[in-house]
Amino acid sequence: MSFVPHSDADRSEMLAKVGVSDVRELYADVPAELILDDLLDIPDAVSEWEAIRGIQELAARNRALVCFAGAGQYDHYVPAAVDHLVRRSEFYTAYTPYQPEVSQGTLQVIYEFQTMVCELTGMDVANASMYDGPSAVAEAAIMARAVTRRNGVLAAASLHPHTRKVTETYLHGQGAELKSAPVGPDGLVDRDALAKALGDDVACLVVQYPNFYGVIEELEPLAEMTREAGALLVVSADPVALSLLRSPGACGADIVAAEGQPFGNPLSFGGPVVGFFAAKEKYVRKMPGRIVGATVDEEGRRGYVLTLQTREQQIRRDKATSNICTNQGLNALAATIHMALLGREGLREMADTSAQNAHYAWRRLAEVDGVEPLYPDAPFVREFAVRTKENSRAILERGFSAGILAGVSLSRFPAMGAPDGLLLAFTEKRTRAEIDRLVDVIAG
């Protein structure tokens, strides 16, 4: 079946109407050396069945491994109800809700999403979502510079290296530099070094909670130090861990960014995902991204509408708070459905089960020779790092044969300066039997 609707007769009629006999005449202004003489060298069209068969053959080469890899995205269970609702065409095909009269469904969902993000992070106001966690952190750093009217950005050395890279890229365009706030032997941000680094030109400190190695950072003292220095505290959070930890808002954070993938979105080999972004109300006019507000119509009925649009590109142009003019609508919808389905108690259980699994693995690994926790005394939620005597890549190979993805090798991030080892993540999907197999793989 051809998906191009025009017949040869249609084409001839159109060409005649335009006064041309061949399509090539329409390209007369293109220099001759740029015109393609032959057709592109691609295979002939195949039938629908042949196409499906080809894709199935490719898909069969995938190996499903039991996943203990995290480092920013996690293998959580996505309930069937999420997909079922997301695929409703009213949601699936909905466009950007610029016209509120015909978009109340979309707008209401985004409003509920924003509300959930505020509750999870303990902040006053959230936007309709960003592309992903790392770019949300980068935008938070830029926002802090606009709010404080200062240039410099400090980031804890324990920030995810990918998040750091993305932030550096965004800041490069602004002519600003990202400096590192060193971490002590306990895995936490070194406060003496931080005090020296918090000068007059620092706009914010970016800290991850829990950090890249799964260590729970103490946010309150950091919030106090940054506040006294006239800077903001930007927290990059694991949204699952937030169900168990004191919220960044309660600890005094000014802006919170998070990778929302764990809610409603499968790993999908990296994406698409969704960034959460929330801040204190007094900074709302400096926030990037779309924001949905609640209002009443002429008859006093509750309605939703895009609001504070004067921050955005389509109105503010080059002076906009950011050049983002979209959100991850469908992914944010999936996250909202998942969070609504689980509710506060369910989210807590999801995090708790993940944590129990992680702590069981920790205790079992303590019995294994040649494996030591990277931070033996540091509290963690659902992720931790171990240093291994054996080459971590060899351990991972052994894992593949046993059907297990035994974590993320620390040797992938030489700039972090950690010894060789594995970063291990746990979700509610992992069973005791699977964890026992992981321990066997690591023990060799």
Place this chain on the structure above:
Amino acid sequence: MSSIPNGLKYTEEHEYLRETDADDEFLVGITDYAQGELGDVVFVELPTPGDTFDRMEVFGTIEAVKAVSDLYSPISGEIVAVNEGLDEDPSLVNSDPYGEGWMVRIRARDVSELDGLLSDTDYASHIEG
């Protein structure tokens, strides 16, 4: 018909300059014509006392629901005060642009710059033409 008080000075960008009891200090705001064109003002972004601006440099922005406009300083100088009342109630710009809707108080660096501004009749012609 918009109000253009005699005795004030004006810019082509619709700001006005009003004398105060201090010889070298002036109040700055936007004209009645400008507030009418903008519609309901929802937010005014003002500088901080101590900030300095050159003549016709942008010193802030004014937001209506679907538009944002830059605010230009009629003269060079230092901001000595800003109207905090506009934080609470930006609609003062609409209801009383020349009175309670004032935006900043500026200390002039060079009073002769006033000669370059428009009189009320010049400004009236400007908005008509």
